[in-house]
Amino acid sequence: MYKYIIFSFLGLVLAIVAVGLIIVGMLYIRKRSKQRERRVIDAGVGTLVAALIVLIFSQASYPLHFAMPPMMQAMTMDRKPASLPILSSFTFLSQSKNFEVVEDIGRDPNDVPEALTYTEPKTVEIEVRAKEVISEISDGIHFNYWTYEGTVPGPMWRVRTGDTVELSLTNDETSLHSHNIDLHAVTGPGGGAAITLVEPGETRTISWLAKHPGLYIYHCATANISTHNAHGQYGMILVEPEEGLPEVDKEFYIVQGEMYTLGGMGKKGLVAFDSAGLLDGIPTYVTFNGKVEDAPRLQAEVGDKIRMYVGNGGTNLISSFHVIGEIFDVVYPEAAIGENSAILENVQTTAVLPGGATIVEFTVDVPGNYLLVDHALARMNKGAWAVLEVSGEENPEVYTEIIE
Numbered sequence: 001m002y003k004y005i006i007f008s009f010l011g012l013v014l015a016i017v018a019v020g021l022i023i024v025g026m027l028y029i030r031k032r033s034k035q036r037e038r039r040v041i042d043a044g045v046g047t048l049v050a051a052l053i054v055l056i057f058s059q060a061s062y063p064l065h066f067a068m069p070p071m072m073q074a075m076t077m078d079r080k081p082a083s084l085p086i087l088s089s090f091t092f093l094s095q096s097k098n099f100e101v102v103e104d105i106g107r108d109p110n111d112v113p114e115a116l117t118y119t120e121p122k123t124v125e126i127e128v129r130a131k132e133v134i135s136e137i138s139d140g141i142h143f144n145y146w147t148y149e150g151t152v153p154g155p156m157w158r159v160r161t162g163d164t165v166e167l168s169l170t171n172d173e174t175s176l177h178s179h180n181i182d183l184h185a186v187t188g189p190g191g192g193a194a195i196t197l198v199e200p201g202e203t204r205t206i207s208w209l210a211k212h213p214g215l216y217i218y219h220c221a222t223a224n225i226s227t228h229n230a231h232g233q234y235g236m237i238l239v240e241p242e243e244g245l246p247e248v249d250k251e252f253y254i255v256q257g258e259m260y261t262l263g264g265m266g267k268k269g270l271v272a273f274d275s276a277g278l279l280d281g282i283p284t285y286v287t288f289n290g291k292v293e294d295a296p297r298l299q300a301e302v303g304d305k306i307r308m309y310v311g312n313g314g315t316n317l318i319s320s321f322h323v324i325g326e327i328f329d330v331v332y333p334e335a336a337i338g339e340n341s342a343i344l345e346n347v348q349t350t351a352v353l354p355g356g357a358t359i360v361e362f363t364v365d366v367p368g369n370y371l372l373v374d375h376a377l378a379r380m381n382k383g384a385w386a387v388l389e390v391s392g393e394e395n396p397e398v399y400t401e402i403i404e
Contacts, residue, residue, distance in 0.1 A: 096134075098174040100150065105135035105232070106291040107151040109298055109386070112251040112309065113158035116240055121162035128154065130179035130198070130220070130233070131172040134270060137259055137285055138292040138383070142270040145290070146177070146220065146231035152290025153255040153313060154218070154235030161213045161242050161338070168205040171198040179228070182221035184355065185239050187211060193221035213241040215335035215357040217311050226315045230260050230278050232290055234313035236357060241338040248361065249304040255311040256319045256352065256374060256384065257290060258283035265382065281316035285383045286374060292383035296369070302392025305363045309335075314354030320375040321358065322349040323388065325368070332359040349375050364390045366399040 132146050148154025159165055171179050178199050182191040186208045189195075195206045215238050220228035236255060261271035261284040277284065285292065300306055312319045331344040335357035344350075352358050364370070367390050374384040394400070 095174075095176060096144070099144070100131070100133045100174070102133045102135040102145075102150055104291075105133070105145055105147070105150075105152050106287075106289040106293075106297075107153050107155070107235075107253065107255075109252045109254055109289060112156055112253050113238075115247070116158060116160050116244060118160070119242075121160065121164070123164045123166060124159050126157055126165060126167045127170070128167065128181070129170045129172055130175060130181075132175045132177065132231075136291065137261075137271075137287070139294065140268045141261075141266070143259060143261065144231065144270065144273070146175075146179070146228055146233045148181075148233060148235055152232035152234075152257060152287075153253075153311070154233075156235060156253045156309065157237040158240065159210050159237065160240050160244075161210055163210045163239075164207060165210055166205060166207045167192070167196075168203055169196045169198055170203040171200050173201040175200045177228075178222055179220050179233070180222050181218055183208075183216060183218040183237060185210060185212065185214070185216035185218075185237050190221055191218075197222065210239045213239050213338035213341075215239075215309055215311070215332075215337070215359055217313065217355050217357060219313065219355070226278060227273075227275070229313055229315045230258060231273070232257060232259075232313070234311075236309060236311045238309065245307075245337070248307040250300050250306045252298055252306065252308045254288050254308055254372065254386070255313050256317075256321075257287055257313040258315060258317060259285040259287060261285070278315065283317070283382065286317065286379040287383045288372065288386045293386050296387035296389045298372075298386065298388040300364055300388060300390050302364060302367055302390060302395065304390075305361065306388075307359065307361045309357070309359055310352055311357040312352040312354050316354060317374075317376070317379070318354065319352040319384075320349050321352050321360070322373050322375040323360075323362070324371040324373060325366075326362050326364070326370055328360040328362050330361040335359050364388075366390070366395050367392045 128148050130148055131150050132144065133150055134142055135145055137143050145152060169181050178197060180193040180197040182193040184191055186192045188208060192206045192208065196204045198204050215236060217234060218237055219234035222228055234255065234257065236253070260274040260277040261267070262274045263271055265284055274284065310321050328347040328350065329345060331347045331350050333342055333344055333350065334353070336342065337359065350358050350360060370388040370390060372386040372388060373380055
């Protein structure tokens with residue numbers, strides 16, 4: 001299961017031994033001990049060849065192998081490493097067999113809470129579980145995701161301005177790390193993170209007042225924060241204004257994220273986390289809802305008015321969100337809603353900041369497939385795309401081919 005790290009360590013040890021044997025052999029040469037020099041040098045050369053073979057094997061892909069880098073330095077305020085220190089890697093090796101293997105990590109974009117029908121503030125109870133799992137970024141490419149409720153993004157929640165929210169965070173007993181939750185909708189230290197820090201098996205609860213309408217990112221803010229987010233630990237919460245939002249036919253939940261893995265794009269197996277790539281801001285994959293799409297999951301019909309709740313879990317890139325073949329009738333820039341918030345009309349592409357969100361609305365007039373993309377288009381090659389399938393009758397007044 002962990003051949004990648006085992007072969008890497010073994011190859012390194014053999015290489016060190018080989019170099020030592022060759023040095024000893026050269027010392028024997030100086031002393032003119034021919035029999036000893038031949039044995040030692042032969043042993044050194046043989047060990048060096050073995051080390052090279054083992055290191056070659058260590059770069060191959062295996063069904064499941066080591067998911068964390070052995071060490072990484074960082075200059076965060078807490079000075080904690082951006083990933084697991086080398087001693088903790090052995091803990092991972094011994095305990096990660098307890099991780100659940102999730103068949104589909106990608107949160108269903110149709111999984112949007114229903115519009116709220118109550119008109120007076122109330123107390124809303126939310127329970128959520130932080131859980132470290134293994135799943136596929138794409139076919140045969142496994143990754144150690146850190147999640148809320150076993151998906152990326154975590155669940156979308158919907159409350160009303162004036163509600164009191166009681167949120168309980170449980171850290172699954174199989175987790176190797178502590179986790180918490182920072183909700184950008186919360187006013188208070190750490191957005192709730194200061195209260196909700198939980199070790200494996202623990203639960204803590206925070207009560208907070210939803211004061212400001214908007215669509216907000218939530219994420220893990222446990223040190224090192226960027227590492228937790230880069231493993232997929234984020235989601236969104238909608239705080240509706242008191243008057244609610246206008247009715248639409250379809251609502252979708254989309255969050256862009258970045259995956260940093262060693263071995264380059266397409267490397268099979270349980271790919272290791274790339275701490276250097278994270279710090280340099282060069283993701284291996286850029287995804288919508290945690291994985292590269294393998295089958296369209298967004299469907300609508302001609303004439304549907306669509307609202308998309310779009311977030312950016314980060315950790316580095318600004319998303320240029322665009323639907324190829326559509327123009328956004330309405331954009332709530334930076335997901336600001338409510339009295340005196342700006343509303344833009346007839347927008348082609350809108351920016352979604354890391355740790356930020358937007359809300360876009362449009363009506364589909366013509367059947368066919370529409371690509372959702374980050375219009376920094378090289379990111380499409382890294383997985384930043386999804387398909388909206390629209391069915392219904394053709395609309396030649398809007399779009400048609402002229403055949404002569």
